[in-house]
Amino acid sequence: MIEIKDLHKSYKMGSNSLHVLKGINFKVEEGELVAIMGSSGSGKSTLLNILGMLDGADSGEYTLDGVPIKNLSETKAAQYRNKFLGFIFQSFNLINYKSAVENVALPLYYQKVPRKERQEKAMQYLERVGLKPWADHLPSELSGGQKQRVAIARAMAAEPKVLLADEPTGALDSKTSYEVMDLIQKINDEGNTILVVTHEEDIAHMCKRIVHLKDGVIVEDKKVEQVRAEQYV
Amino acid sequence: MFDRDVWQEIFNTLKTNKLRTFLTGFSVGWAIFILVMLLASVNGMQNGFVGQFNDDATNSIFVRPGTTSKAYGGFEAGRRIQLKNDDLEYIKQSFPNDIEYISARYYANAIARYKEETGSYSVQATHPDHQAIEKTLVTAGRYINEADIINKAKVAVIGRKVAEDLFKNEDPLGKFVEFNGLPFRVIGIFTDDGDDNAERRIYAPVSTYQRIYGNTNEIASIALTYNPNYDLTEALDFSERLEILMKRRHKIAPEDQAGLNVWNYAEAFNNISSFTAVLKGIGIGVGFLILIAGIVGIGNIMVFTIKERTKEIGVRKALGARPRQIVNLVLLESVFITAISGFVGLLFAWMILAAIGPMIETPAFSNPSVSLSVVVTATIILIIAGVLAGLLPAMKAANVKPIVALSDK
Numbered sequence: 001m002i003e004i005k006d007l008h009k010s011y012k013m014g015s016n017s018l019h020v021l022k023g024i025n026f027k028v029e030e031g032e033l034v035a036i037m038g039s040s041g042s043g044k045s046t047l048l049n050i051l052g053m054l055d056g057a058d059s060g061e062y063t064l065d066g067v068p069i070k071n072l073s074e075t076k077a078a079q080y081r082n083k084f085l086g087f088i089f090q091s092f093n094l095i096n097y098k099s100a101v102e103n104v105a106l107p108l109y110y111q112k113v114p115r116k117e118r119q120e121k122a123m124q125y126l127e128r129v130g131l132k133p134w135a136d137h138l139p140s141e142l143s144g145g146q147k148q149r150v151a152i153a154r155a156m157a158a159e160p161k162v163l164l165a166d167e168p169t170g171a172l173d174s175k176t177s178y179e180v181m182d183l184i185q186k187i188n189d190e191g192n193t194i195l196v197v198t199h200e201e202d203i204a205h206m207c208k209r210i211v212h213l214k215d216g217v218i219v220e221d222k223k224v225e226q227v228r229a230e231q232y233v
Numbered sequence: 234m235f236d237r238d239v240w241q242e243i244f245n246t247l248k249t250n251k252l253r254t255f256l257t258g259f260s261v262g263w264a265i266f267i268l269v270m271l272l273a274s275v276n277g278m279q280n281g282f283v284g285q286f287n288d289d290a291t292n293s294i295f296v297r298p299g300t301t302s303k304a305y306g307g308f309e310a311g312r313r314i315q316l317k318n319d320d321l322e323y324i325k326q327s328f329p330n331d332i333e334y335i336s337a338r339y340y341a342n343a344i345a346r347y348k349e350e351t352g353s354y355s356v357q358a359t360h361p362d363h364q365a366i367e368k369t370l371v372t373a374g375r376y377i378n379e380a381d382i383i384n385k386a387k388v389a390v391i392g393r394k395v396a397e398d399l400f401k402n403e404d405p406l407g408k409f410v411e412f413n414g415l416p417f418r419v420i421g422i423f424t425d426d427g428d429d430n431a432e433r434r435i436y437a438p439v440s441t442y443q444r445i446y447g448n449t450n451e452i453a454s455i456a457l458t459y460n461p462n463y464d465l466t467e468a469l470d471f472s473e474r475l476e477i478l479m480k481r482r483h484k485i486a487p488e489d490q491a492g493l494n495v496w497n498y499a500e501a502f503n504n505i506s507s508f509t510a511v512l513k514g515i516g517i518g519v520g521f522l523i524l525i526a527g528i529v530g531i532g533n534i535m536v537f538t539i540k541e542r543t544k545e546i547g548v549r550k551a552l553g554a555r556p557r558q559i560v561n562l563v564l565l566e567s568v569f570i571t572a573i574s575g576f577v578g579l580l581f582a583w584m585i586l587a588a589i590g591p592m593i594e595t596p597a598f599s600n601p602s603v604s605l606s607v608v609v610t611a612t613i614i615l616i617i618a619g620v621l622a623g624l625l626p627a628m629k630a631a632n633v634k635p636i637v638a639l640s641d642k
Contacts, residue, residue: 107552
């Protein structure tokens with residue numbers, strides 16, 4: 001599903017440049033649930049941004065579902081993001097003047113799905129995350145866990161190939177964190193490919209594979225016994 | 234571009250920022266209001282000027298004799314020029330195709346008496362054509378006709394005020410009124426749009442007055458109207474030919490303005506037209522400058538809005554919004570604010586003008602109003618203004634890097 005070869009990325013910080021990713025080689029098969037771990041500054045978010053086409057790599061190859069991702073125009077990148085990727089952010093990033101269902105419907109809007117169909121589909125996904133009764137609530141009327149569930153529903157609404165979660169539990173207490181992870185595990189059980197960036201060990205162990213990043217290189221890449229989040233809920 | 238979702242988003246952003254939207258819109262609405270009011274004021278001045286001239290036919294020319302200021306053709310300066318009946322005939326025959334109406338004028342004053350009532354009025358002795366030249370409206374009876382001229386009839390057409398003063402409630406038609414002791418029969422009553430003073434005037438046949446005052450053939454001045462199909466250049470050309478001819482006939486130096494004056498309304502009209510055109514230009518210029526301030530205001534607020542919504546735009550881009558969709562969103566919002574507030578300003582100005590415009594009726598300023606074309610132009614300007622105001626912010630928004638917008642750590 002995802003294939004990365006010798007990926008390099010550096011940022012210019014004034015006169016000196018900061019080499020963040022120093023040759024990443026990495027492969028994700030369909031249906032995997034991968035945790036990307038590392039301390040801050042290890043380059044894990046940069047990697048996720050490049051995977052999410054939010055940022056470009058300096059060198060290296062990136063293939064997503066057989067499509068080479070290189071030198072994309074803004075418009076093309078937007079199209080690919082819409083078609084291939086679903087994002088889950090630490091701070092949810094819901095649009096605060098739109099109700100839950102409108103937020104979920106937004107990626108479908110950019111897919112030019114007709115309004116009525118959009119609404120129905122968004123409702124379906126809200127139901128899957130257990131928030132159908134909150135469909136018409138604004139984000140400000142929802143709890144943190146509920147917001148993240150809306151965000152997950154939104155990320156899934158466009159039926160992307162890969163879900164990218166950047167510290168999805170970073171802003172939540174442990175109980176809601178486990179609820180969210182439970183949801184992510186269930187989505188993965190259905191065969192969706194998911195990448196989770198986290199720095200929490202327990203969250204990482206709820207994935208099936210952990211990739212450890214340190215100073216811009218992968219230092220460890222291991223399959224783990226998945227801890228089901230369900231038991232903590 | 235015009236689907237429901239885009240509008241929903243625009244309304245949402247406007248709704249969440251009511252005060253800001255209002256303040257922004259106000260500057261543009263105010264600018265349009267001022268622009269329309271300025272144009273209407275210029276229009277009002279124009280109406281006022283035209284109204285002043287409307288009293289007389291706008292294609293009239295007056296030939297007035299004076300005293301020469303230059304020695305010419307063997308005559309010394311300071312010679313008084315006197316027009317005579319021959320001059321009238323001469324002009325008539327010289328310009329058969331140029332002249333529409335022509336009449337002599339002979340001025341006199343009369344102490345008029347009817348029964349116990351007396352009053353002093355000015356008398357203009359004229360030809361029948363004078364009615365058309367002066368646009369005299371005869372409300373009762375008739376104006377002077379050819380027969381009166383030939384018969385040197387002692388008849389008079391009196392102004393409405395004269396009739397009121399002398400006859401009170403009586404019907405003046407057919408009654409005899411004494412002018413300086415001579416009985417004249419009232420054959421008509423007229424009104425005048427110009428002013429009340431014009432209605433204190435009396436018209437009489439020119440031949441009658443020439444006989445009364447010493448059996449003369451002298452006339453004070455000649456009034457005429459030219460072919461109404463003439464445009465300005467043709468009209469000016471004609472009055473110039475007329476002036477040259479008359480000066481030659483009376484042996485006046487061609488450049489001597491005091492000896493003979495040919496006064497053409499077209500010329501005065503031309504001056505006023507260019508005067509009001511300049512005023513209009515100034516009005517539009519000032520209005521535009523104010524509008525630019527409004528546009529900058531909207532642009533400013535849009536930049537601010539974009540900055541505030543950077544994160545939202547980042548999210549949208551992450552979700553697959555194309556740059557063009559972002560640009561459209563911002564532009565449409567900008568055009569929407571501009572257009573709506575502009576229309577409110579326009580409507581306000583229009584309502585004020587519709588309410589008080591018709592009541593304003595002074596010599597120099599009357600019925601300020603705007604034409605449909607001004608409204609249409611203003612609308613187009615508004616939409617362009619909205620696009621201009623939104624363009625830079627929209628481009629800025631489209632260039633938002635989602636990664637920068639979303640970095641919240």
